[in-house]
Amino acid sequence: MxxxxxxxxxxxxxxxxxxxxxxxxxxxxxxxxxxxxxxxxxxxxxxxxxxxxxxxxxxxxxxxxxxxxxDIRQVAHSAFDAVTGYSEALSGHIRMSVPTISGEMLLAEAVSDFCTKHPGMTVEMSLDNEFVDLLSENIDLVIRTGYLEDSSLIARHIFNSRWQICASPGYIEKHGMPMTPKALQHHNCFGYNKQSTGAFDWLFTRNGEIYTVKVAGNFASDNAAALRKAALAGNGLAYLPTCLIYDDLQQGKLVTVLPEHTGKVVGIYAVYPYTRKPAKRIQALIEHIRERYLAIQERF
Structure with missing residues (x-):
């Protein structure tokens, strides 16, 4: 290696x-x-x-x-900075805001684990899909997808979230496993209305290049959890973030489709007020969240 x-x-x-x-x-x-x-x-x-x-x-x-x-050196340096003095007792309170889906499916467990590891820490986590005003609402940390243009805040890229196409075993048994992205045109594919490129434009990679395949289906939503439910019901294929369907994949309730072709990646950012250096407890929490995302991604 x-x-x-x-x-x-x-x-x-x-x-x-x-x-x-x-x-x-x-x-x-x-x-x-x-x-x-x-x-x-x-x-x-x-x-x-x-x-x-x-x-x-x-x-x-x-x-x-x-x-x-x-960016490997920068990532490494950030990681080392985040855990410098990590063995020192962390204490204090953090108010944070995270997306609803991430909070329900991944971050609630990750953050509570962090508090368990550091008995001197308390965290108050609100779930909100809209960006909050950190300064007026006294928020220490926000986890969001997509970059933020605001000079009074720092958006630190912590991870790229890979998305997966998935379906229930029952759907695959009834309709067959698509072997190429083009074959998806013969399947019921759910649309995600929050995509800027279009609800039914699915991203794939070929020779290192990203391209789009136009799919079609009888159901679309701006809520990824709703698409997950529809996929679990065996009604079609959904293109969803790995963290959202992680447990379903582990339990065999969903299976991945065309994993070697999928090309949708969304940046996950930790956003905090502009300071020369965030408090050690915030750095440690960001690194803890990053490690949790990585642990899930590496399995798929």
Whole structure:
């Protein structure tokens, strides 16, 4: 399995355009940098960089890897900052606002677990799908999807939520398992009205590129929980966030459809008032929530 350190070196080589510069930055030799990038290519089984005497050029697999991995150092530093002094006793009160679905399906358990781990902490969590005014309502932390344009607030990206197409085993037994995205046009697919691209425009990935397939169905809603209920009833296919259907997948009440093709990813953000650095208890809670999302995503 490729080493994270080699991946970091690879991203540095691309950013600085030079093996020599990266060698200087890391106090190692140029040959070591070259060997570790070559090792990464060997382990992945693809060429990542075209090397010439004048410049370095990314291959197509290299482009994909770089864009997925370029923030790895920032994420790592944020994670380390969040848990610095984590063993110290955390105390205090946090008022937070989260989306209704996330609160009901995932965050209520995650946040209560956090309080159990830190007896000195109390958290008051409100469920609201509309964005709240943090300052006037004295809210310490908000979890939301989508980026926020507000200079008085900080929106820290904590995770990309992957969505899954799902159906009940009964529906699949009756109508068959679609083997390609195009085959969905012969199935009853539920629409999600809150999609800016259109309720029945489903996103897929091919060769690293996102494309849309227009599906159709007899039911649509602006509430993901309603679509989940319709899928559980065996009435069609739904495209939903993994955290919402996690338990259903675990229990076999729903099964994933075309998991290798799905391409819908939604950013999850922690939003808090602008300060130089949030309180340690808020950093720790954000990291705890991020770890919970990751644990679920890694299973599917």
């Amino acid at each position: 490729p080493q994270i350190d080699d991946l970091v070196l690879f991203t540095q080589v691309i950013e600085h355009g030079s093996f020599s510069k990266v060698a200087e930055l890391n106090n190692i030799t140029k040959s070591v940098v070259s060997k570790r990038v070559s090792k990464l290519e060997s382990e992945l089984g693809v060429q990542l960089i075209y090397r010439t005497t004048r410049k370095l050029t990314l291959t197509e697999p290299g482009e994909v890897l770089y864009h997925r991995a370029k």
